[in-house]
Amino acid sequence: MTSPVVSRPSAVGSTVARQSEIADIVAVLSDSTADGVLVIGATGMGKTTVLNAVAANLAPEAPVFRFRGSNLIAHRNLGIFEILLTTEGAAPDEISMGAAFSIVSRFFARAVVTQVPIVVVDNADRVDEQSLSIISQLAAEGRIRVLAAAESIRQPVDLLAVLWRAGKLVRVDLDGLDSSAIAAYAREVGYEVDNQVIADLRTRSRGNPRLLSRLFTNIESTPLARRGAEDRVMWNVVPSQRRILELVAMIRAIPYDALQTMCDVDLLDNLVERGILTIGRDKQSEVSLLEPALALVVRDSIPPSRSLEMLREVLPSLDSMTLHGAALFGKVIWMQEWGVPGDSQTVLRAALWANACGDHSGAARLLRGANSDHPELQLELARAEYGRGENVDAEAILERLIAASSDGDGSDQYLSRLACLELRITDPREPQSLRTGWIRDRLVSSVDIGRLEVTQAQFEMRGGRFDSAQSIAERVFRDFNCLPRHRQRACTLLGLAAVIRGRIELGTTYLVQAEAMLELPDNTSFEIEDSTPQLFAGHYLAGSWDRARAALRYAPSGMDIGTATALVDLWTGHITRAHQNLDRTPRGREVPEQDETLRIAALHLAEGYLRLREASTSRATKTDQGGRSTRRSDKVKFDPFSARRASEPIQGVPHPDYTWLQDFMIDLYELQSFALSSPEKTAADLHKLGADAYALGAHTLAGYAWMEASRHGDTSAQSDLSRVADKIDGELGRLAAAVARAYGDGEETAMIDAAAAALDFGAVVIAADLARTARDRAVQKGDAVGVKLARALLDSSLRAITFDADGVDLSTMLTDIEKKLVFGVADGSSNAELGAQLHLSVRTVEWHLGRIYRRLHVSDRQELKQIAWRRA
Template identity: 40%
Template structure:
């Protein structure tokens, strides 16, 4: 029986996103390299070698590896390099830095070498300090692998905190993959353990799994699988591994149908359905193991054997892409039209790095392939290369645009928008082509892309007009109408038509499941699904938006993007500890995130938790947006977080700036965003913001409009009871921080009015809010905030014991017990034993 499991490409030898991030860091002229953290056996070395294999072959690499022997010897790993430079190995750190710097300059005068340090936890601190200083000076790039950030790795960690290094944390296999490997092993230890227990015992670590499953046998799972394969079928599997996919009809010319069926039954390969069914290896780890064992001479023999029977005219998709990539890597020229088809397929699938590599290997320079190269480089984040290629496109358009197809011109115009800052529409260079597009598919492509461009630039009226034109035109392609529907939904929510906007989003989500969608639909629409629901206060569906998209496209959403949007929701719903834990792990940034937003969110989370935000705290470097990475929504959210942080220390200044932020947002038509800023300013006592908030509440529908109306009415009324009701409304909305602010204001006014009941209700509301903020699911729990004695007293209160009984048990007076209880009350934001029991009971009920 075969076992269907989720791809482990990201956990074992693939690590696609992580490898791409490392390659980008090593090629970034302003970066220092990458720090890779993971347990032993997790695949750090394999990942580093994979990343280096993607670099220019001329890039010099110096390899070092730590060991127990070298750890206690100053400059231990640099001894050979020092000797080669003519220096003694007993020199100090400063002399070693100078000597090695001179040696590297002489040896690599025209390039910057990469210094690979494996097993870095076993490297002496002096060596690591010297290499780190060389990286800071731009003399080297660092590629460091370590099991933890304990000393001496903390020397490199400082570079990460300052934005010089990126940090990549590798995790183990998931339970589904552990189950598949365990079942394949047929080992007795697995039969005696559940998958969950096995996963918990090993943490998904492949090395530990091999020890558990094979009783410390050094034979790997992959070897066991491959050794059981019929020798006559192994070349077939090697061909599939080298290409990634081969058509079933092609393989039938190389082996029997029964042989392929036996591989399917063994769970080694799977076949797609339909015409030209493709055969793929189920587990990437098996494919990687096969590829690593194929020598160059054997690779040439395999390719020739496959090329003798393949029908290239019938090939498409992954089979065509893999076949052409393999052939070009061996020096065999391939048909230009097939290269274009393969690159276009890779771009549609979001495999931008693969598309760029295939295009670079080709000797073709057609207009169509050059445009696909622009798309691949832009999708990979290599904006400089994309712009260079696009400049060539522009030259050709200016010289002979009348000879080009309307589709090519339309696509060229859309790439112009994707390479231009959305705040500067005047810098678009070939927008004039719109007048020469006659086909609805070409006009739709142009109009929906510029609608997205306008949305990101904060020109909401223009975005709505253009997007609606595409959405209402049923002669436009479905995928263009989907993107238009998503833009319409987000723009409508931001401008106050929340309920209408959410209907557009629901419609776009329905369209998302239709055939024919490409990577552009995923990249353009998925963020809109989140932004619309987040702004509308639909927290659960906002959190699920990216996962929902991934499930319907079989694409992997960036964990960084998923983590960031989840952290935003946690901040808005009163879980700063959980948000901060996620934000501190984000090491890369992509479209619609930006380090400015990450830094602002982190500062606000720290401030809510009572942590001071240092003026010169280590921060991730915030580079200006490149291409169309700028987003008005991200800029607004970042400003809002910054001013909310300021409000905790300088409320008057923050109130004025929040009011101005709202006015600016209102001038763009973003009424919902403006109301969120005025709402914060109103709670800080800003009268003009209160007036504006009341007017905006009448224009905005949905949950944001109702919340704005409740708060505006309560602040206008000013009574404690009205403010308490507004606080409860904010709590129901999920705005826990706002609820706390309203409750504090209500308590103050209730005390002034000698309204004991209102003061009590406000105090309870404050306590509930502060506990939600300070003691969220991933924040500090009861054992972390109370001492052993205090926890024993809480247990006694829960058991119904009096202060005298507790004093007798602890050998303390009843008065001392009451003093300790008062400290507990203050720390947990409760007033008496009843409230304490309610709080502890509610915590114990949590899963």
């Protein structure tokens, strides 16, 4: 690292490193249909910096109200609204929740007349529950747009997380800075760095902007200015307490019973009461530093001589204890730093815990530091590399272990885990390449058999062999001698398989049970990594949109939550929000090829829906297509089934992440988008796609494909859809049957029933298409009742689609007098009052309102009020 050329505050560098996140959040808040953004990130990840930059980049006329939580007001009811309520003449400690809600809502309505205010809440996890409840209710009703930042979605932030799971808020996770962001950060604060230095900075800072800023010396700033919140915490810590903090920071976590033998209990309890240390609620009662950034700062501030002295001092005490989990991991890491060897079993136990918690990088560092060729340690290293996404390294290790185990040496547990890992890194389309099939016959224990068989069932599911996957998973799930976590994975597979085969109600029952089992303490990172995508897929295919979103709360860090939520939004009519999520390339991690192909396929469909909406919405604002054309200028032109061919296994280049179900959905989305412009050419391909799924027993998938083919005029699909609908239960089965009848007899009543079924199912785009067709047929036959019913369904569908549009506002859709009428209705004025204000007769007011209802796709004054609130 060279000397600094210029010196700027570290916050500037952090802002530059987060430019993409800032731009995304500003774009979401500029969209009048968005209810807000929830920013999640650990301490030091730059949440406050991002919020400040977003507020500075909003339009000058945008009204912004800022609130900030803290430890002082976290437990005071209505803490962040104390000043606001006091100025309004209310006593915060005496007022009821309902009265406080009314006062706050009136304050925002009075302060901002023409626009929806943006409420910024920093440190939302340190805001009282009543205040967040008011904010979440106002956001849900569209009276405010919220921008909140918190470390996690635990209470009380779960009140805002409910809005995110319902698709009303966009979640942005601030992960560690990648190499390009660190390089931008360094350049902005005046340093020139090369790739080797960047890699070292990333390792030392863990991608944390606050810790990264400490690695750069700002020669123009004073020592006081360079001090952060962590330094200020240490100001009021006496030397004897600092020793406690240093000990806890070095070992990461230590049981309370053990720690109290090494220090004064009163000093320890004082640190806990002040919120610097926290005690776990499990049976180990481990003590750790509450703020991860503080733990890293304390650890890095300890001189090497002091660290070695402390290790020598406490090691005899630690050796006499039976440590577990984080305490054991911290002890082994600390010993390795000073070359103190640990026995292989201790290292293995520590690595097993790290991998089970998802800390694969820490496990890999620990195991490589052990410098051991012990097979079990090498197997755990392969697991860590697989968890980090380094499949090539994991496969190289596994090759050696499989070759060495051909003579059958090793415990049953070791062999079972070895076979499981081979199943995970093998392309599921090439089961003949497996070399550990003999292990299954060797195993005796139900635990080892259950571990291997549930992984085998997942392997079969990924390969599209649903019958085999279901039978194997059923065997594990029914065997109560298997571990609960293995039965949980089997339960998830049974639920997904049942949904795919058309037994949706049974599958949903399994999926709900699997979610409950996922809360058990026995689960590891494997259960999270395996179950979450399957839970989402099962609920998604079943049409349980709210449950699909809720399943994402378990999502591991590598899962693309934005794409998953966008897939639900495409069904429920939130097209713009889906497009915004899909048009953002995931940052900070390497995306598997199939995941990226799925995102692009769904993006094609979202763009097709946007074009269709813009062409069909009268007097709507024309959306600027320039940005979209630029983004897609480097993408391959659509070719049906191109995605599937790209995923075919290539000699020497396996695709261990391949999933047949994901491959099917990629083709379905691409064909759906292609059908929007060329329905006749694509209908046959959709029918063939459904036939391929039907041949595998995937009745639900066949039903989805054949519904699309039927809507686009394929007669064979129409007859096949009627046949497969009898094999699908639940709302999807009723929708498939209704669509089959609608295109079978061609009567407008059947088409109206199908549109109603689609709307009940949540398929807003399909409902609008069916209702429009039913209306046209009813008009041709002169059926006034049918026209009225079809129009009501069409209005309900188009209202959701039209007012999801980016930038749509009432000023472009209504005349001046119509806008005055709408705002008068929103204020609660009657028709007579509106006529008196505008010098119109009551009959003329009713005539204008009728036109407004038809244009805005609303059916009554209440729905018109809701739109007026959001579009004020």
